[in-house]
Amino acid sequence: MKGRIQAEVLTIGDELLRGEIVDSNKSFLSDRLLSLDVETRFHASVRDEPDDMVDAFRRAAGRSDVVLVSGGLGPTRDDLTIEVLAKTFGLELVLDEESLAGIEAFFARFGRTMAANNAKQAWFPEGAEVLPNPIGTAPGCLLEAEGTLFFCMPGVPRELHRMMDEQVLPRVATRTEGGAVVRATLLRTFGMGESNLDDALRDVAKDGEVTLGFRTAFPDNYLRPVTRAASAEEAEARLARACETIRERLGVLIYGEGDETLEAVVGRLLRESGTTLAVAESCTGGLLGERITAVPGSSDYFLGGVVAYANAAKTALLGVPEERLAREGAVSEPVARAMAEGVRARFGADLGVATTGISGPGGGSEEKPVGLVWVAVAGPAGTDARDFEFPFDRPRHRQLTAQVALDWVRRVQLGEEPLAPRYLQRRPGPQGKAE
């Protein structure tokens, strides 16, 4: 099967065909396959109907080398994937004692007794290789039938993601050029458009040791370096080298790795340095506070904030001088500074952050267009303010403003300069076109 692999993703479940849930497993699996340079040629979904499943398995065996199957591994009568897969290729089901013990242990860990129907999840087609599921009861399996590899995985995204990355990808990799052991990570960046990132890292992606995937998750861009080698040591060494090069190239534009959100990174840095934070929000309307407090334990460093939507509130609660508001307008450098300083003083925080801007769709003028935003940070060393001019819409102006503010706090903690506005104004990139 060396050379070009034909891959297919098959998801199973009545809830998909009734349109009750949006099937994000397909895009996840195809994205991961692409990290090995394997293209997905077909996506298909069928109900929990044996006849339709048999047809789908037969068709997949006839046209694809690798078939990623998701769903139908649960303990209920509707969960038929394994049984029907065996039947399709005339195979018996055999009990895997190790899986049975594993499922029993899973229940024991939560102080429960395994229900009888869960035992079903320990039966697999003869000749299949069992794929462990450390965070759920349903193990997966790999069955080779008529020259096609069927990987069966759970439909629960969390379990699917882990099994795909830890069990499936390395096995698919052995069938492709470039080594059997796969290592990958996710680097999260904010402040540079996708095409500029692509330019900056063109040689990294082409050095043969690493495949570099890009993904936009507005307002961030994620990089996904993937390496393959004959051994784990070599794959890890290659990945470390690739990450080092990328980090050298992008520096502080990378804010985190893996699952860590920007607000979690900011929280970690504030906690480590014993710094407290308060926020004064106008255009973000509470979004900044909401994101900071989405992190469990954020009360250790976040004192609170003022949503100063009305001008009177900016004066009464933050001490912004009335005549400054009248003279300069609410969206102005002096008001942003006064808001940051005011909230810092009122809460007795080490850092005060302020946002004020025109989110739109209304409220813009020639001089102060929709998308104009001022962000200010007040700290022990003084106050700084920057203006940005975003080209999007109300929700994205607010998201971007909150991201800029959080990122600035991160940069302050790292002793770095805040993001230069031009980074966000140049070439909006694909997110500019999206809905």
Added chain:
Amino acid sequence: MKGRIQAEVLTIGDELLRGEIVDSNKSFLSDRLLSLDVETRFHASVRDEPDDMVDAFRRAAGRSDVVLVSGGLGPTRDDLTIEVLAKTFGLELVLDEESLAGIEAFFARFGRTMAANNAKQAWFPEGAEVLPNPIGTAPGCLLEAEGTLFFCMPGVPRELHRMMDEQVLPRVATRTEGGAVVRATLLRTFGMGESNLDDALRDVAKDGEVTLGFRTAFPDNYLRPVTRAASAEEAEARLARACETIRERLGVLIYGEGDETLEAVVGRLLRESGTTLAVAESCTGGLLGERITAVPGSSDYFLGGVVAYANAAKTALLGVPEERLAREGAVSEPVARAMAEGVRARFGADLGVATTGISGPGGGSEEKPVGLVWVAVAGPAGTDARDFEFPFDRPRHRQLTAQVALDWVRRVQLGEEPLAPRYLQRRPGPQGKAE
């Protein structure tokens, strides 16, 4: 084709198979078909590859009565749906002059000249019926081939949704029992679980005049009554009767209809009555303000808020007596009341709303468990407070708390009692199981 229709959804585009986007069109289309009692049996996706597309069209013709095709109607060389569909069934392409004029007019409206390749979008297979696209350049079409109906629609969700509802559903309806004209709406409810709604409306769903769909969009539940009749008047009359019955049954639990969010409804009511609002948030951390200000023009009625995360902030900014915090704890009825009254006074607002609770995962105790939340509303007639005990996780506790608070403001405006806590504690329903 009377009786049970076999439906299939086929989406086309390289971006789907590369996993670059999550394909929500499939679930949308299947959900809509189900509103006519038509079940989708297959979902399939292929790349912009003529050979794969031909196979997919042939297979669909062989197994399905109705095929909803989405994507590949654009002006570029990759957009091949119409061309390949014609080829698959040996048909010529013919120019539809009306569509051409429509596309030219579309560009003219934005002061632009039509590019040459856009003319391609005015060609359709001979015998196809053109389906107008009032909000985009690509018209759709209906082709009957080998006894199967192929509906081709754009991949852009906004355009797809409109074409599906206005053009495709009525045509599918003519092929099913129950009349050709379809009318539907979406009723948004908050405060009753799906199974209780189902119980309460069982007879409505079974009266033969209306199909009633349920959808959970945490923390709300949506109802989708669909009616069909021979004429528009009759279908609309049936829908109006069904909605009236549902509204009589559920009363204030229905907060809105169609696309209107709860924060938009609240905003409309506040604006209409000239009432101003300020919020004091502890456990919601800014989420309440964020949602209120997501509505354009919210500065007309929203004065602002205080995110009083630290106890010191509750005292300094909201005037909550220190000794009350010490004696009763931050999550308590007296503190919730004092926060609501404090923020009302500080901002000079007509209504003050407060949230304080233990979102988790940490911070709970036997007496005050994770999920305990107090919400208070202070107004000209006095202050009221309610406690809730939610059984979910941090993000959902925060979402629910914000929803309860917004819903309470709505109820105050309507002269109704606030939601009784028991509604939210009984039977978490499917959302309790979801990830």
